[in-house]
Amino acid sequence: MNRFRIVEAALARELAKPYAxxxxxxxxLGCAFVDALSGSSIVEKYCGAYRTLAGAQRALRRRGHMSLVSFFAAELEQEPKGGAEARLGDLVILRLSDGAEHVGICLGGRFVTKTERGRSDHGLADVIAAFHLG
Structure with missing residues (x-):
């Protein structure tokens, strides 16, 4: 299966799940893309590690990270890149208008993340870091 089909299938599968x-x-969502494009199994490693937003922040700090950027830099063993370097299917960290960081996926000219309200699309200006996958 080519990269486009992998990205398309993974995005459809992850967005179809009710937010939890x-x-x-x-x-x-980001972990599922790491697994789909890199053949790893980080979904299993982190699934269920928290149940609330506050719990997610505590889990991040317990692992020695103050941001999603430093977490994924360590997990993926790579330095973050600028958003303009992102390719289809790459993982990005977005900073949204509420100031919060969100994990997203590059879809070429736009970046998508999953929120409690569903799919949320963003532009390059919202990307604070990108990580190549696969």
């Missing part, structure tokens, strides 16, 4: 912290949120 720790199993079907923006962080787990």
């Amino acid at each position: 912290y720790g199993s079907a949120d923006c962080f787990m």
Whole structure:
């Protein structure tokens, strides 16, 4: 299967799941893409590690990270890149208007994340870091 089909299938699968912290949120969306494009199994590693937003923040700090950028830099063993370097299917960290960081996926000219209200599309200006997958 080519990269486009992998990205298309993974996005459809993850967005179809009802939003739930720790199993079907923006962080787990990113983890699912890491697994789909890299052949790893980080979904299993982190699924269920938290059940609330506050729990997610505590889980991040327990692992020694103050941001999603530093977490994924360590987990993926790579330095973050600028948003303009993101390719189709790459993982990005978005900073939204509420000031919160969200994990998203590059779809070429736009970036998508999963929120409690469903799919949320964003532009390059919202990307604070990108990580190549696959």
